[in-house]
Amino acid sequence: MQTFPLTLVVITYNEAHNIARCLDSVPFAAEKLVIDSGSTDDTIAIAQAHGARVVHQDWLGFGAQRNFATTQCSNEWILALDADEYLSPELAAELLERLPALMASANCAVILRRATVYMGAPMRWYLPSMGEKMARLFHRDRARWADVRVHESLRFDGPSVTLKARFNHENNPSLPQKQLKVLRYAELKCRDWLEKGKPARMWQTPFVFLLAFIKDYFFRLAFLDGWRGFVIAQTAASYAAYKRMRYYEMRRNPASLEIAADALIRHGIDR
Incomplete structure (x- = not known):
């Protein structure tokens, strides 16, 4: 598959049951990077087996950990996913079609829509689970994560675009x-x-x-x-x-x- 100068970055801690699916859902990323804060399960070995470079960083808080991750990426454009998230085939196809133009643009970020799987099945009506808009694809020099311990968001002051297809979130399996x-x-x-x-x-x-x-x-x-x-x-x-x-x-x-x-x-x- 064609690859793009894009880094998929995932922050992890004991995500052995999730990390492979997440990494494999973005086959077109030239770099896959996992920032691990001390996993004691097989997260690191599985991530490496699925093509990721693993960097250890003691936990700094969500915002600071994501900003550290940005400094470790080899590419200017970064896709940030959590280990329990993964691209749908529809979103992967949309990104393959639109990435060349997006990466050549002056956009700061790309807004993606997130759908939630809860208690083993997709939510059908609950609005935050049907297409919650989240800035997850961004240019490293035009955006930065809020430096907070939790509930971090991407901050940028400039143009952005929103894609139609959704990525999936396996929200707390129990x-x-x-x-x-x-x-x-x-x-x-x-x-x-x-x-x-x-x-x-x-x-x-x-x-x-x-x-x-x-x-x-x-x-x-x-x-x-x-x-x-x-x-x-x-x-x-x-x-x-x-x-x-x-x-x-x-x-x-x-x-x-x-x-x-x-x-x-x-x-x-x-x-």
Whole structure:
């Protein structure tokens, strides 16, 4: 297959069950790069067997880890995927057709649409899972990841284009994995809030839970996906509330920071 001066970059930590599918979905990338933060499973060996160059980097936080990854890429144009994401055949075909013009353009980034597979099947109605727009293909000199611990996004000030086809996201293959991710993401987000000195407003928590559930279940059409939609809405609302409870604890009992960090590492939830 024709290849392009494009680097596929993936940040990993114990992604042996996902990484091959992700790497193989982009056969036209001249370089495949994995930035690993200390996997203890077969992630590295599998990535190398599927054509990737692996670089170790201790965990810096999502934004900083992605910005480090950018510095390790050999090409100016970069496609960033998570290990549990992969291109659909339709998006791969669209990229093959449009990459030459895109890479010759003055565009900063290309917006891709992400579809979610949840509990073993694609979501059919829930709006964020049907075509969430995400900047994932970009020119290294025209865009940069927000330097935050979690929920990072690509920042750029210039033109972009949006493609039609979607890439896929195998979203948390089981509820226990989702809950572990919630614990980790909440801890990272709360540490960002702590550094910024955000006030702890516990009184907002029940309202945040209710509004988050209503937003996802009704306005984002999760209810049309049956019980899977209910689970998604409830999980999102619980995450929104838990972040505020955990942040309140950090402010009230600073010793919990170190205690929680040790527990998360001990149980394999954090690096």
